[in-house]
Amino acid sequence: MAMAYELGYDECLTLLSSRRTGRVAVGAPDGPHIVPVNYTVHEGTIYIRTTPYSVLGTYGRNTQVAFEVDQVDDEERVGWSVVARGRCNAVLDPSEIRRINLHAGPQPWAAGHRTLLLALQWRELTGRRLAHDPAELAARP
């Protein structure tokens, strides 16, 4: 049986910044959606590129969302997850978009025109690590 350990803020930020794919949860009239995305983290913000008429573009702009990233070993039953929650806004100012693209432009994996840039500024960043033994915490990256 694995034990769960709460992660500190700095460790959550390091782990969040170490990955490139996560999932966004948004509310919709017929219930929540989860949308896999790729992303980048820059200056305390998660940036996600999508299309204006996608589920994320429709229900994920200018509203509260949750974002999750994890790394889990199904066989070993160990791993970690980090969740960011806060307001997600569309970035509309062209000079702001250029600035973000230069520094941290998230590249969408799937081909197609992805013209909407979303910025999630979290107000909560929490995480957990699952391990069989506390000693494993030091051994794992």
Next chain:
Amino acid sequence: MAMAYELGYDECLTLLSSRRTGRVAVGAPDGPHIVPVNYTVHEGTIYIRTTPYSVLGTYGRNTQVAFEVDQVDDEERVGWSVVARGRCNAVLDPSEIRRINLHAGPQPWAAGHRTLLLALQWRELTGRRLAHDPAELAARP
């Protein structure tokens, strides 16, 4: 640049059944949450065990939820994701709980008393595969 391909229902079900960890999105008064869980699939239902007073136990019972599972290679930028959406109900009948435990009892990874069994009967099961080339679709499991 990878291409995205919609998966058929049967392939989504096979992939969903191939994993043991996923994420549930639930709505809450202060916005959506995402909760990593382990799960099992049995007779068209996703079973998840949690605690009655957790986020999932509080906001994820007897309501609409979304569930996501994926397998993504951050470096290669290929992978797949499957999303199930539908109503999630608490299983309260003791004989029903015994039956599910016998056949497909999801074992929680983290130690602690997890006494609430949730059953998500999806009404939508959709998925996508990302690959660089259609020929990769045949080569990957």
